[in-house]
Amino acid sequence: MAYSHSLLQLTTWLRLLGVPPIKYIRSIQTSTPMATRRERRSKLKRKRKLYLKEKEVPIAPEPRKGFLKFYHDRYRLLLFIPFLILLLALAQIGVQYATTGDFLNKGVSLKGGLTLTVPIDAPVDVHATERFLQNRFPSNDLRLRAISEFGRQVALIIEASSDVESDDAIRALEQGVIAALRERVAFDDYSVEVIGPSLGASFFSQTLKAVFIAFLLMGLVVFLYFGENFKAKMAATVLTLIASFSIFGAHTFAAFLALGVLAVILALLYVFFSPPSAAVILAAMSDIIVTLAIVNLLGIRIGTAGIAAFLMLIGYSVDTDILLSVRVLKRTGGGVFSRIVSAMKTGVTMSVTSISAALVGFLVSQSETIRQIMLIVLIGLIVDLIFTWLQNAGIIRLWAERRHLE
Template identity: 35%
Template sequence: MKKFEGWYNTNYKKLLIVPILLIILFSSYMIYFYNQNNDFTKRDVSLSGGTSITLQTEISADEFTEALSDVFPDIEIRTLTDNTGKQTHLIILVPEEKDKIIEAIESKLDLEITEENSSIEFTQGSLGDEFYRQLIASMLFAFLLMGLVVFITFGESKIIKAYATILTLIAMKITFPTIFAISFLVIFGMIVTPIYGLYFSSSKKSKWILLGLFVSFVVFYIFPYYPIVFIIAIICLWLYARYSAPSIAVLVAAFADILFTLATINLIGMKLSSGGIIALLMLIGYSVGTDILLTSRVLRRRNESVNSACLGAFKTGSAMTLTAIASIFVGLMFIYRFETVLNQIFIIILIGLAYDLLNTWLTNVLIIKWYAESKNKYDKVKK
């Protein structure tokens, strides 16, 4: 064990090559996928628009596919079964309008579609696209809020925390201008945060910056300009990197979780639904939890080595993740044959949690160890 610890202490920085190469590899695949499909993932009818028919029938999915695939090349058919494995329903998904698919089923399969034997849902393409954009905006903003929470937790400069909070509040209002609860939270935050910043500011420069940020908030509150959100995100990332290395470590690990999971979804040919994006949001929250556990344990250790603190956090964090994986896997086994949206949610969370083990205990732990040991050396020199 001591030999391994000695080797690890000497070579741990070199191990960062592994996550860097993985991020480059998965990013390259996602760029290639985007060039081929004009999107970062394939979407089902709930996000792209189309018709979903749940039909009570004994005709097999293969017969439906054979009869309809020449007219609807993008048709997707799922089978629902009872506890004995007997087929009870088919779920038919097509990007076309409902009248076309109903007419094709009735003419080619001699099967009448009625209210008693079917349930039909139709999503317009424009509505699906708008819903998709809103979900993506929610996911991107979840990253921004996550970064702020981590920065407030581990950042050292109170005035910089105030800057980051105001910038995030501006982005929040621009992204979700019509949601009352968010508007209330933003206004409350813009009352409290500048006061907090002024209390801890020790120079005229910081006070002028706070005033400038407040004026910017008023301007963008009246005249929202969406592209400014991306500029705010870049500024916040710079603040996190400049004033809190642990915050960047957590963000990198969470970003890698989502990147690897999305790439895997595309590789296995899964079409993302609204439930899938919700699963990605849940994954962001879970991955941050284990990253914060590790970071807190290492940075707030007392009379304990960095390696010992990392090992203690690993025992707790990996046990949490493995327990979650086991429980979700069991749940998936019970519901898989019912072909519900929970299938995709559970599968995405399982994939994401597996990658979270890698990104927390290889990527994040190496960055935190590097930071903690560098900080120890700096503190010793300072003394």
């Protein structure tokens, strides 16, 4: 009622002064509430900014003692450790290729030959029997291992490589190995699996191409997530798809040279437009290379199951690297080093859990295929701890310091 009475008085005075009141009153009724709402919105925005600023986690103080103090102060020095390990691994693979013609120890499934499975009832001296057979067949790279159940030998597996495609030659090798084995071991039945050299080479070529394609696609996904330049993302996508489809048709030196050029261009895109993406990809690649070098040093003959283990290892190694990068780059507050430590607690827990599972699988399983997969994954997960938390974390800290993200 008071508001209506005041409005009536104002209208009367405006009429006496000769001012048209309707337009003026409408402007009062419409513009004043709008201005009030704008002021309220601006006040709410200011309050929200102040609230968020108060809630922001303060930068954690630098650690003063223990491992974290050393890790905080000497991270540049610690960066030399993974790079030195990587150089030694590359040297081992180079020596392996120079001496044997292959950068890994191929099993029968990748090289060609025969695999004999012989059930036994009495225990056998595996090492003495293996040396005996190797002396009989020095040119066939023969290996012998035992299968045990609950600590008791139940079968022998003999692998003998062969470069001959002839069925008669493979049959002669089979009969010769069986006859020689009967001189040392008593058995009745056996089973044989034969893989020709050309088929083994085809298996190796296809699985190796699958590993390269998986690595290319992994790198693209990481770059699309962490990269910021749209044009660089599109260029990387096109180049990755071209390289992936071209790998299966590459059979000549010129084709492989073109693929190498594409790989170099992709690497340059990752380094210049998203250094954190390049750090993740470098850590995963280093994990694969060092694991391969360790497997070579242990004398493990890799079959198709081993290649599958390396495919699995690509995913395992990228998990912790992406966790670290997301925690450091996509979150705010607490400082870069505090976010690295937070990511390390989660990532090391994940890795230890996976290592425990792989170790149990290696110790409990009686299947040689599963044991080889578990052993390669186990080695790769241990190596990944070094390259994630020393190499990748150190590179991200250097990049963050240059970007003043502390």
